[in-house]
Structure formats: C-alpha cells, structure tokens
Amino acid sequence: MARIPGPPLEGLRRQIHRRRQEKPASGTGHFIRETFQLDRAAARIKAREWFDTWPKAAYWTEVESWRQLDGDQIEFTMRRLPSAD
Template sequence: MAKPMQPPKMEALKRRIRDHRREKNAGEGMFVRETFCLTREEARQKAREWFDTFPKAAYWTEVESWRQIEGDRIEFTMRRLPSAD
C-alpha cells in the first residue's frame, strides 16, 4: 500500500519557490529589481523614493509584488529599467 503524500515543509516550499523565481528571472536582464522588508510607513517612503528617482514614464518603475508579513511589515519588490535610454 502506498503512503499518503505528506505536504512539503513550509521552509522547503519557500526555498523552492525562491529558487524557481531566481532561475526564471535569471534571463531577464532587462530589469533591475530590489526587494525590501520594511514597516508600512518606511515601505511607502521607499516606494516614493524609487518613483521620484526613477520616474515611471522613463524607467517603467513599478512595485512588482508585495505582501504583508507579521508585525505590520511589508515585503515588496521594486522593478525598473537600468536606464532611461
């Protein structure tokens, strides 16, 4: 008799997702990405700083992804073109 499948451990699952995203994005040299984990207010300030420094119209700047984590902290990834050329 086959054993019922066990769900993967959360840390192992997070690691596989992170590794998959890195592999997927390895060929996408077009964008510069930076991930932050800040308090809600600090996250807003950092996003404004990126949009002020790298205007959306020229650099295609955007908040690529975000999530709220414990302690009212926000983990988010900013994305932009390397230059406005």
C-alpha cells in the first residue's frame, strides 16, 4: 500500500516563527488576571460583574482561585482572555 505524503510544513513554520517574533510568549500566559479582597457579598457582586462583562463562553472567564480570610473577607483571582477572537 502506497503512503500518501503529508502537506509541506515550511509555510506553517514561517508563520509560527513570524508570530513569535511579533509577540513573544510571556511566563504568565495569555490570560488577564485580577485579584480582589472583598467581603463575601461584594465578592459575589464583583464576580458576577466579570461574568456579565466578559461571558465565560467567549472569554473563558473563571474564578481562578479563592480563599476565605479572617472575618467575612474573601480573596479571589478572576481570569479571562483579553479578547473573544
């Protein structure tokens, strides 16, 4: 049985190289992160604002991490993509 050759990859290699030259990868990734320290009620409101402004389906918005501090304080980090491209 004859093997069908795959497509040439030189064009893809050039495109990847050009993209990396224009915008080198950073250690933090492509997400925008913001950390908040609010009381429980305000934390829920702030998270809802993020999900309303940047919908999860388009921006991959999520609560990346959270922890409860003394009292009713919550520290949490929201994460999203910079655009919905």
